[in-house]
Amino acid sequence: MQKMKHWTPILAATVLVGCTATTNYYGKDAAAESVTANAAPSIAPATAQDALRPYYRSLQRVMPQAPKGVSLASDTVVSRIAFGSCVNENRDMAFWDVVAAQKPQAFLFIGDNVYGDTGTTNAAEIPTLAASYRKLSSRQEFARFRLAIPMMTTWDDHDYGANDAGGSFAFKERAEQLFESYWGASDEVRSRPGVYSSRIVGPEGKRVQFILLDTRFFRSDLARIPYQAERPPLGYYIPNHDPDATVLGDAQWKWLAQELNKPADLRFIVSSTQVITSAHGYESWFNFPKERERFYGLLAQKNIENAILLTGDRHSGGFYRDRVEGLRRPLTEFTSSSLNFAFGNGDSGSREPDKKRLGGFWSVPNFGQIDIDWATRKVSMSLRKDDASVIETESVNF
Ligand SMILES: [Fe+2]
Numbered sequence: 001m002q003k004m005k006h007w008t009p010i011l012a013a014t015v016l017v018g019c020t021a022t023t024n025y026y027g028k029d030a031a032a033e034s035v036t037a038n039a040a041p042s043i044a045p046a047t048a049q050d051a052l053r054p055y056y057r058s059l060q061r062v063m064p065q066a067p068k069g070v071s072l073a074s075d076t077v078v079s080r081i082a083f084g085s086c087v088n089e090n091r092d093m094a095f096w097d098v099v100a101a102q103k104p105q106a107f108l109f110i111g112d113n114v115y116g117d118t119g120t121t122n123a124a125e126i127p128t129l130a131a132s133y134r135k136l137s138s139r140q141e142f143a144r145f146r147l148a149i150p151m152m153t154t155w156d157d158h159d160y161g162a163n164d165a166g167g168s169f170a171f172k173e174r175a176e177q178l179f180e181s182y183w184g185a186s187d188e189v190r191s192r193p194g195v196y197s198s199r200i201v202g203p204e205g206k207r208v209q210f211i212l213l214d215t216r217f218f219r220s221d222l223a224r225i226p227y228q229a230e231r232p233p234l235g236y237y238i239p240n241h242d243p244d245a246t247v248l249g250d251a252q253w254k255w256l257a258q259e260l261n262k263p264a265d266l267r268f269i270v271s272s273t274q275v276i277t278s279a280h281g282y283e284s285w286f287n288f289p290k291e292r293e294r295f296y297g298l299l300a301q302k303n304i305e306n307a308i309l310l311t312g313d314r315h316s317g318g319f320y321r322d323r324v325e326g327l328r329r330p331l332t333e334f335t336s337s338s339l340n341f342a343f344g345n346g347d348s349g350s351r352e353p354d355k356k357r358l359g360g361f362w363s364v365p366n367f368g369q370i371d372i373d374w375a376t377r378k379v380s381m382s383l384r385k386d387d388a389s390v391i392e393t394e395s396v397n398f
Helices: 009-016 048-058 095-101 127-138 140-148 172-183 249-261 289-301
Strands: 080-084 106-109 151-153 197-201 208-212 266-271 307-311 318-322 331-335 366-373 378-385 390-397
Touching (some): 106 208, 151 172, 151 208, 331 378
Parallel strands (some): 106 151
Antiparallel strands (some): 080 366, 366 378
């Protein structure tokens, strides 16, 4: 695993020469950064983002774009979707045709959609990320898929720009520009920091809400175990109990509460990282226990009995279930990862015992398929190999 390198003050000094920092969100008010010939910078930038914003606005390079896609009509009665994560743009892409052949009405691409982490030079443009998007665009299987299946996207660390990175990643606004440009984000998403988004699709009585969280842009720093000679077998992060530590950040929490006020018959809440499990020390919401409690508390407060969590990141797939205080029904989480970059060749569940996991933990290339039967109000979920054969199934009534 590559460690995140932090941005250095030297770069700040470089990009600040001749620029006046602004507190505007990038690209919205170019006049505010006007520089007069003799004016010295009068305000020191408060953050790396403040310092970098004028530089990012000055970049003339053409942003990479995803191949032409199709959209999902708002009146669609959703009966089948698919989702997946963790695609290495240099590896085999045959799975795209396999997923398309299942004829999902939409595909949720939920993070690590490319592997574009910065290298050790930490160039502020994140050229590695732009190159990864361009490479993905060049893959004909992906271009075919785009023409066939509507997509909704969020990001995880490797398409955010740095391994396991969060809100302190100095180049995050460049990563956001690249994401929003590549995936053709809505004006609403472009108008605010971060890439979180939502949609409600379907007629009254059959409305499906898709909530795609951003677990990177605002996230507090991870807490690590102290150095030890032996590498821990299941990750090196420990819960961060700082009362101010956050996963979603204030604005996204407020937005999520408003989203959950909207009427919907079935909801899919996407988090790139796992939510329910406390069984490992890699990234998950267990890194921020207070935030996980806040999330469960919000579901209970809004009486959300019809939500299913979709998660990725782990290079393995499986199902999880937990009780949420205040809700009648247990909460189910479906993890699918990776589409073409698995770390094993079977069930690795014994390596990571977890009472909240319902079956195995499958370290094979996989995707998730979700079928909705509106007559019986039943959601059937299947974790599938990259040949579409079924690995495990679970179901939820709503
Ligand atoms: Fe990840």
